[in-house]
Amino acid sequence: MSLELFKLDGRVALITGGAQGLGLVMAKALAGAGASVAVTSRERSKAEKAAAVIGESSGQRAIGIAADVTDTGQVNSMVQTVIDEFGRIDILINNAGINIRKPVEEFEDEQWDQVQNTNLKAPFICSRAVARQMKQQRYGRVINVSSMLGSVALPERSAYCSSKGGLLQLTKVLALEWAPYNITVNALSPGPIATELNTVVMNNPEVNNTFLQNIALGRWGEPEEIAGAVIFLASGASSFMTGSSLVIDGGWTAK
Numbered sequence: 168m169s170l171e172l173f174k175l176d177g178r179v180a181l182i183t184g185g186a187q188g189l190g191l192v193m194a195k196a197l198a199g200a201g202a203s204v205a206v207t208s209r210e211r212s213k214a215e216k217a218a219a220v221i222g223e224s225s226g227q228r229a230i231g232i233a234a235d236v237t238d239t240g241q242v243n244s245m246v247q248t249v250i251d252e253f254g255r256i257d258i259l260i261n262n263a264g265i266n267i268r269k270p271v272e273e274f275e276d277e278q279w280d281q282v283q284n285t286n287l288k289a290p291f292i293c294s295r296a297v298a299r300q301m302k303q304q305r306y307g308r309v310i311n312v313s314s315m316l317g318s319v320a321l322p323e324r325s326a327y328c329s330s331k332g333g334l335l336q337l338t339k340v341l342a343l344e345w346a347p348y349n350i351t352v353n354a355l356s357p358g359p360i361a362t363e364l365n366t367v368v369m370n371n372p373e374v375n376n377t378f379l380q381n382i383a384l385g386r387w388g389e390p391e392e393i394a395g396a397v398i399f400l401a402s403g404a405s406s407f408m409t410g411s412s413l414v415i416d417g418g419w420t421a422k
């Protein structure tokens with residue numbers, strides 16, 4: 168056994184929403200382990216800027232692609248661009264996600280749909296889009312970024328918790344369907360990590376305090392603290408793991 172198990176030389180990774188937050192950290196981590204990467208954002212300039220930063224810091228080839236992951240046509244062309252540019256696609260990280268927090272009675276249908284389309288439907292259509300290439304290669308790693316809130320509930324997060332719980336189930340079904348092709352499908356379930364998504368929570372002293380009381384380690388996670396887990400799930404080190412979820416929550420769910 169050696170660290171070779173974690174190396175990603177020659178692998179090609181696609182990270183949705185990879186221009187900031189956890190997506191950017193994961194893209195940097197995979198490039199640091201030897202992978203070529205494609206990062207996507209709805210804004211071309213953001214995607215290309217992130218790719219330039221990743222390429223510079225890792226020495227690996229990195230490209231930025233503009234795509235809205237809720238649009239099937241854009242997703243299919245995003246995947247085709249990766250295959251045209253790199254000749255293959257080994258790792259898909261379904262990372263793009265949003266949250267809308269409000270009581271159920273105040274939720275509008277469009278807001279519910281927006282959360283479900285981004286957090287649950289998009290991982291479905293992105294995974295479907297890479298399936299043909301990964302099956303041909305007889306190799307693939309799909310990583311769905313779910314959440315601790317896929318299994319733990321919090322008030323005012325009806326759409327978010329439902330979407331992330333659904334994503335854990337989608338992960339299992341894809342794992343079963345694609346196991347015969349040597350494609351593994353796993354979820355990453357982070358707990359509270361200090362990113363833009365959580366600014367509103369961190370800036371509310373009362374809610375922030377409740378969060379800190381629930382996190383056994385007593386602090387928010389830093390985005391870089393998920394890097395090791397994503398390299399594990401993307402590499403040969405996790406070869407016998409599929410249909411599972413890796414929880415990185417500072418001990419919240421252990422309480």
Ligand SMILES: NC(=O)C1=CN([C@@H]2O[C@H](COP(=O)(O)OP(=O)(O)OC[C@H]3O[C@@H](n4cnc5c(N)ncnc54)[C@H](O)[C@@H]3O)[C@@H](O)[C@H]2O)C=CC1
Pocket residue numbers: 183184185186187188189190207208209234235236237261262263264265285312313314315356357358359360361362363364365
């Ligand atoms: N930060 C945290 O505490 C946790 C985050 N997560 C999940 O991690 C993922 C990344 O979140 P963060 O980096 O924290 O948030 P973030 O808000 O910094 O990043 C989310 C990214 O998704 C992109 N995105 C949203 N809708 C999109 C669309 N329709 N098409 C393309 N891109 C789109 C955004 O532009 C942004 O780049 C999300 O799925 C989130 O639910 C899960 C558990 C904990």
Ligand SMILES: O=C(O)C(=O)C[C@H](O)C(=O)CO
Pocket residue numbers: 266268314315316321324357358359360364365368
């Ligand atoms: O509490 C919220 O609201 C969040 O958005 C929290 C994180 O995004 C999350 O998924 C924690 O697991």
